Amino acid sequence: MIHNVEPHEGHEVHESIKIEGFWLFLVSDVLLFGALFATFIVLRTHYAGGPTGKDIFDVQEFTIETFVLLTSSFTSGLATLEMNKGHVKGTIIWLIITALLGFTFVGFEIDEFSTLVNEGYAMSTSAFLSAFFALVGTHGSHVSFGLIWMIALIIQTAWRGFTPITKRKLSIISLYWHFLDAVWIFIFTVVYLIGVM
Secondary structure, three states: OOOOOOHHHHHHHHHHHHHHHHHHHHHHHHHHHHHHHHHHHHHOOOOOOOOOHHHHOOHHHHHHHHHHHHHHHHHHHHHHHHHHOOOHHHHHHHHHHHHHHHHHHHHHHHHHHHHHHHOOOOOOOOHHHHHHHHHHHHHHHHHHHHHHHHHHHHHHHHHHOOOHHHHHHHHHHHHHHHHHHHHHHHHHHHHHHHHHO
16 A cells, blocks of 8 residues: 655655754764774874974964854854744844854964964874864864855845745754864864863
8 A cells, every 4th residue: 555645744854854954964073083082082192393382382372263253152052043033134134144253263274374384394294283174174174164154154044034944954064063162162172272281
């Protein structure tokens, strides 16, 4: 006997699969960052006669960088609250603010990396710097990807408003953004704070 599936039921199953796919992606990212953190912890004292974290890390800069990213997590949460209230304009405004803070954060990372390279502290200088650039650079590339994704969602939400698809995408980008903030807290602690001690 053939059972007819209502179109909306198929749509709900399809959306559920996409949400499960996102969680699988997040688990793979946890494993990726776990491996990068493990590598950094093993190599963090292998300076090869080069600079240590105390020599190259600017406490004021990475503290401001952290404040900017954590603030963006807060504004991302406000965007989700606005979405749950059904306010398209409020959601878009908070997402734009989140994106601007995200771009500011990426700007700090680019400035930090270019300053280090210009001072002769490249990825090939030591195992410590290789692990540092790999870990922090991977996080920065994830933030950059998140910004492109967020801009696309801002445009899509402005154009289509709230639909089950846009709401699902907005919820997922918020989770992704909070995940990146959580990873940064570990970077802030393990790489920068311990590095300057």
